[in-house]
Amino acid sequence: MIITIIIIGLFYLLKFSRLSFSSSPSGELTMIFGLILIVAYFLGKFGAKFKIPMITGYLLTGILIGPFFLKLITVQNIKSLDLINEIALSIIAFSAGGEIDYHSIKKKIKSILTIVNLQVLSTFIITIGVFYFLLRFFILPSLVQSNMISPLSLAFSILLGTIATANSPSTTIAIIMETKSKGHMTDLVLAITILKDVIIIILFTVSLSFSVKIASGGEGLNLAVFFHLILEILIAIGIGIGISFLIALYYRYVKKQGILFILILSFIITGFYYQFHFHFLLTCMVAGLLTTNLFSDIREKFLTSLKEISLPIFILFFTITGADLNMITLKKYWVYALIYVLIRGGSIFIGTYFGALINKEGNKIKYLSWVGFLGQAGLTIGFLNIIETKFPAGGTIIKDIALGGIILNQIFGPIAFKWALIKGKEAMVKQDIPTL
Amino acid sequence: MNDFLKIIIFFTILLVFAFLSSKINRKKGSFISYLNISGISYILIGLLIAWGFKDVFTGKNLYYISPFLIFLIVYIGFLSGANIVLRELIKYPVKFYLLIIFYCLISYLTVFYGLSFINNYSNIGLNIKLIKFLSIISLLSTPFYFYFFNIKNKDEKSRYFIISGISNFLSLIFLGLLFFKNIDIRISTINIDLTLVLIFLTLILSLILYSLLNSKMKIEEIQTITIGILAFSGGIAVFSGVAAISLAAFLGFIYINLPYRIQEFKLTPHLISFEKPVYIILIIFAVFIPSHYSSELLIVSVLFLTIRFFSRVLFHFFLKTLGYKSNLLYLLPLGTLAIPVSLSAYFILPKTGETFLTITIISVLINETISGLFHKKKERIL
Numbered sequence: 001m002i003i004t005i006i007i008i009g010l011f012y013l014l015k016f017s018r019l020s021f022s023s024s025p026s027g028e029l030t031m032i033f034g035l036i037l038i039v040a041y042f043l044g045k046f047g048a049k050f051k052i053p054m055i056t057g058y059l060l061t062g063i064l065i066g067p068f069f070l071k072l073i074t075v076q077n078i079k080s081l082d083l084i085n086e087i088a089l090s091i092i093a094f095s096a097g098g099e100i101d102y103h104s105i106k107k108k109i110k111s112i113l114t115i116v117n118l119q120v121l122s123t124f125i126i127t128i129g130v131f132y133f134l135l136r137f138f139i140l141p142s143l144v145q146s147n148m149i150s151p152l153s154l155a156f157s158i159l160l161g162t163i164a165t166a167n168s169p170s171t172t173i174a175i176i177m178e179t180k181s182k183g184h185m186t187d188l189v190l191a192i193t194i195l196k197d198v199i200i201i202i203l204f205t206v207s208l209s210f211s212v213k214i215a216s217g218g219e220g221l222n223l224a225v226f227f228h229l230i231l232e233i234l235i236a237i238g239i240g241i242g243i244s245f246l247i248a249l250y251y252r253y254v255k256k257q258g259i260l261f262i263l264i265l266s267f268i269i270t271g272f273y274y275q276f277h278f279h280f281l282l283t284c285m286v287a288g289l290l291t292t293n294l295f296s297d298i299r300e301k302f303l304t305s306l307k308e309i310s311l312p313i314f315i316l317f318f319t320i321t322g323a324d325l326n327m328i329t330l331k332k333y334w335v336y337a338l339i340y341v342l343i344r345g346g347s348i349f350i351g352t353y354f355g356a357l358i359n360k361e362g363n364k365i366k367y368l369s370w371v372g373f374l375g376q377a378g379l380t381i382g383f384l385n386i387i388e389t390k391f392p393a394g395g396t397i398i399k400d401i402a403l404g405g406i407i408l409n410q411i412f413g414p415i416a417f418k419w420a421l422i423k424g425k426e427a428m429v430k431q432d433i434p435t436l
Numbered sequence: 437m438n439d440f441l442k443i444i445i446f447f448t449i450l451l452v453f454a455f456l457s458s459k460i461n462r463k464k465g466s467f468i469s470y471l472n473i474s475g476i477s478y479i480l481i482g483l484l485i486a487w488g489f490k491d492v493f494t495g496k497n498l499y500y501i502s503p504f505l506i507f508l509i510v511y512i513g514f515l516s517g518a519n520i521v522l523r524e525l526i527k528y529p530v531k532f533y534l535l536i537i538f539y540c541l542i543s544y545l546t547v548f549y550g551l552s553f554i555n556n557y558s559n560i561g562l563n564i565k566l567i568k569f570l571s572i573i574s575l576l577s578t579p580f581y582f583y584f585f586n587i588k589n590k591d592e593k594s595r596y597f598i599i600s601g602i603s604n605f606l607s608l609i610f611l612g613l614l615f616f617k618n619i620d621i622r623i624s625t626i627n628i629d630l631t632l633v634l635i636f637l638t639l640i641l642s643l644i645l646y647s648l649l650n651s652k653m654k655i656e657e658i659q660t661i662t663i664g665i666l667a668f669s670g671g672i673a674v675f676s677g678v679a680a681i682s683l684a685a686f687l688g689f690i691y692i693n694l695p696y697r698i699q700e701f702k703l704t705p706h707l708i709s710f711e712k713p714v715y716i717i718l719i720i721f722a723v724f725i726p727s728h729y730s731s732e733l734l735i736v737s738v739l740f741l742t743i744r745f746f747s748r749v750l751f752h753f754f755l756k757t758l759g760y761k762s763n764l765l766y767l768l769p770l771g772t773l774a775i776p777v778s779l780s781a782y783f784i785l786p787k788t789g790e791t792f793l794t795i796t797i798i799s800v801l802i803n804e805t806i807s808g809l810f811h812k813k814k815e816r817i818l
Contacts, residue, residue: 003647006640007668013633014675026502026783027674033503034668038644041661260713312660 004042008065011035011072029080032073037312039065040319053414055174055318060411062322073323081320083270088317090266092170093281095306096194097288099173105191112191115355119192119373120165120199122351123344127164130343132157134336144394155211156398159387162207163380163402164344166200169193169285171375171410174314175417177307183426185364189372194285198233201279204383205229212390236279240286243269247291251298258305321377321410330404337404344405348373368420374413376406476804478716479797482723505721506680506783508714510670512776513681515711516608517688518704519601528598536602539751540575546747547574547740554739562736568614569781569792574744575607578771596766604773605685611777612682615784630676634683637672641665642690649694659706674783681780715772722775725782726794733791737798770803
């Protein structure tokens, strides 16, 4: 803690002093990069003493040093760190795909598909129902014209329903790696999280198109958009297949500097994503999945490289995510955000419980596994930005409510998931020893 | 094709290049191996790619990658400082260190007065900062010939490594002093001296490293915090207008000489394993920065190298006169460290730094190529 306070003090001294020369923005960014790694690590470790997952500690550090509290990192700084954040996300996606062992999940495929379907259905329907009522009678009447209340309530509730179904593979993988969990529940949660991510990309595009139609009464459900989306997903999978072969080639023939290779590869993928806007997370997940399952000879080397790099990557990604969370939003809509969190949590539980019941899964899956799907991050925030652009009139309200919910989910989701893994006896570490 | 896409394609080429270079002939003493170890191949590859991407890494685009470059520079500086292990150095007699100091002095003064003399009696137009900069980098050397010759005498080998390590370290410290402008940091009505802040920073960061090495942390954790410390100190240096490589070298020196010896076998090998790729990336990027390679700068480079060579000859004869065995060839290569040093100067003073960097690149290219000819000759003699 003393180290953290001194480092923050030094940073504060230099950043907010009036230096007699023009300070370099590159220097400032490098300084922030170092500040994040040191401060978030120590605060994460400090939080672990109170059994808080390290990633929650990183998120809270981000909130603390971000633009709403200590203001050590500005909104502009966060924008400049976007590239680093995306690179980190692609490495996390490689890990998410790489950690899936096809041989161990193929027997569970029926459970996985049932739980995914029931979770998506229950979350989607229940959230639409509750939020249609709230939007129609409490939120929208004071904000929009009376003739628009009903169509906008339906459109926005559909979008909120879609947003609620999304979860965060990066959070799931981070907690699994932190607790070194292994077992039936771990495999199931990881596989479901990843599969849901793919389904939600499709669901969001359809919902958005449908909502635009309801709200404007004009443009119909565009089939061309739908096919375009399918094509995009196929392209992302295709690129992922290609990349897995590239990884195999590198690890088989070059054999060294695996970490550097992954870093450069992630940079290239992120760069191409900036240019062509393909689903790079899906690409990285597919690449990770195929590398570890098709090329068994390099599986261990590849996973070791990912593990060696995971700590700084997690620290950077989750701290920047924390700094990016708009706390003013949470303050403004905390009641609706809380309702969103409770409704979402409840419907995820229902979907998971009945999915597990149908497949005769044990109590661990019925009562504990649902908390593994509470976390929400990157992809969801991306969706909200799209909604805000498509609905300039009321999109901001939806964004603010969901964002408030995401903040709560992202803070409490990892804590709950870590607890579930320990309770389910799948976590390999002692409760009080942080290992990440 | 926009600039960002070009950067991505550039990285792709870099990756393919890394893949191919790992497959080529690496036989000890081979020509290809010489080109790689001396850094010539990376400069040439960099020039070749820069020719195709000449408008890419300028202004706004460099902004994307400059924090990354600063971090790599600091990394190299830290490792250079970590070369100076006092526990190892006390084995040698005082006169050995007096000779090293003499070697540094002769190198610095010959280049400084040599270039000043030429500058006064010609219209070459060198400014005093450039002359001082070149005098400082004249100290640099890389004993990479040891990778080519089977030197049986381990003591001789380690002595040359120590000479090179200390002179490189001193060069980095002098560079820091050359660019250091002491200023007051003002917070409301309080004025704090920048020197005090930097001393405090170095002490704090060393304290963190000390406590890390003393803890039961895993290697990944220590590595992560070390990366954080390097980035933080590098950022502070550039932010405050101080040479990042010098601050990092000082930090590396303190780090390696902490009472715990664990760092020598626990962390340092991990950091060293990335040294070569870091150099390669820095060299290739550095080649992109100069906007033009003019004949005037070529002349300055040749003059600098000639005077530097003359200073080495002087030192060689001085040692002979004292009755010591000396090998001129070992201290001749300028070494790839010169490039991160110049890049560090570039981040403090972009306009002047570009000239420094251009001269350094040309000098390294010429010096290492000519040294290569000596190397072939020496190989025959052996």
